[in-house]
Amino acid sequence: MPPVTLQAIVLRRRSLGEADKVLTLFTREMGKISAIAKGARKPTSKLAGATEICVQARFHLAPGKTFWIVTQASVERARARLHRLLVNAAAAIYACELMDRLLEENVPDEGLFNLLAHTLDALETSEHPTWTLCLLENAIMVDQGYAPVLDTCTRCDREIAGEPVAFLPQMGGVLCAPCARTVPGTVKLSRTAWDTWRAINLTTTHVDFPGEGASRELEHAVHLHLRYHLDKEMKSTPILWQLRQELMEG
Numbered sequence: 001m002p003p004v005t006l007q008a009i010v011l012r013r014r015s016l017g018e019a020d021k022v023l024t025l026f027t028r029e030m031g032k033i034s035a036i037a038k039g040a041r042k043p044t045s046k047l048a049g050a051t052e053i054c055v056q057a058r059f060h061l062a063p064g065k066t067f068w069i070v071t072q073a074s075v076e077r078a079r080a081r082l083h084r085l086l087v088n089a090a091a092a093i094y095a096c097e098l099m100d101r102l103l104e105e106n107v108p109d110e111g112l113f114n115l116l117a118h119t120l121d122a123l124e125t126s127e128h129p130t131w132t133l134c135l136l137e138n139a140i141m142v143d144q145g146y147a148p149v150l151d152t153c154t155r156c157d158r159e160i161a162g163e164p165v166a167f168l169p170q171m172g173g174v175l176c177a178p179c180a181r182t183v184p185g186t187v188k189l190s191r192t193a194w195d196t197w198r199a200i201n202l203t204t205t206h207v208d209f210p211g212e213g214a215s216r217e218l219e220h221a222v223h224l225h226l227r228y229h230l231d232k233e234m235k236s237t238p239i240l241w242q243l244r245q246e247l248m249e250g
Helices: 080-084 086-102 110-123 129-144 191-202 212-230 237-249
Strands: 004-016 020-027 031-037 056-063 068-077 165-168 173-175 187-189
Touching: 004 031, 004 086, 004 110, 020 086, 020 110, 068 110, 080 086, 086 110, 086 129, 086 237, 110 129, 129 191, 129 212, 129 237, 187 191, 187 212, 191 212
Parallel strands: 031 068
Antiparallel strands: 004 020, 004 056, 020 031, 056 068, 165 173, 165 187
16 A cells, blocks of 8 residues: 555654654544654654644655554644633543544545534633534534424424423434423423524524523534434543533632
8 A cells, every 4th residue: 555645633642662652643634544643742842743633734645554653744724722722622622522423434534624623623712612522522413313302392202392301312302391291301492492403403593502501402402412422431521521610610
């Protein structure tokens, strides 16, 4: 196999030996692949900056026995501002971990690549990082066919209109008020949160931040729904929510 040049976002990196890194790269052209960056942990390495999580770079790769070998890399988006925003940085790490969990090896998906790149760019300046992350999670669910039913009760099929709304991932969407009273463990959604969720799923244009209360409801509901379908929690989730709570209390 000949050498290749690929645009990629670093999803994960781990140490190998005394100075190397094993990278999980989400490439635009080939999907998720693994590569070794030799000597990248040395302070003087030219590969150091391009091999950090969330960085987007153009990687020159040579085939190896098991992994690709990084021979050169040029940074396109360092996203250095994330390092000065703790919650935003935690949200970016979660986004990369989520995409790593979602993707299969060597399956290109330019739509998800663009979605992740856009989210990481937005997190550099977002004043509401967990809301930005919520939009990513919801977009992934729509892309993967996990979008919840929001207009009719998933138990009795009655149209939802002008009433308190409850949500349950196991039911695949919302419940009307009478059905919600008979089903334990539902998540309550305010009218604003419900309207905002419907608007997000019905349009490709920008949807305004709905306010702290509604955003918290949606962030919780969307995350529960995605976690239910992935059947696994991300390792970075507890840190992210702890930082968010400390920020709100501070």
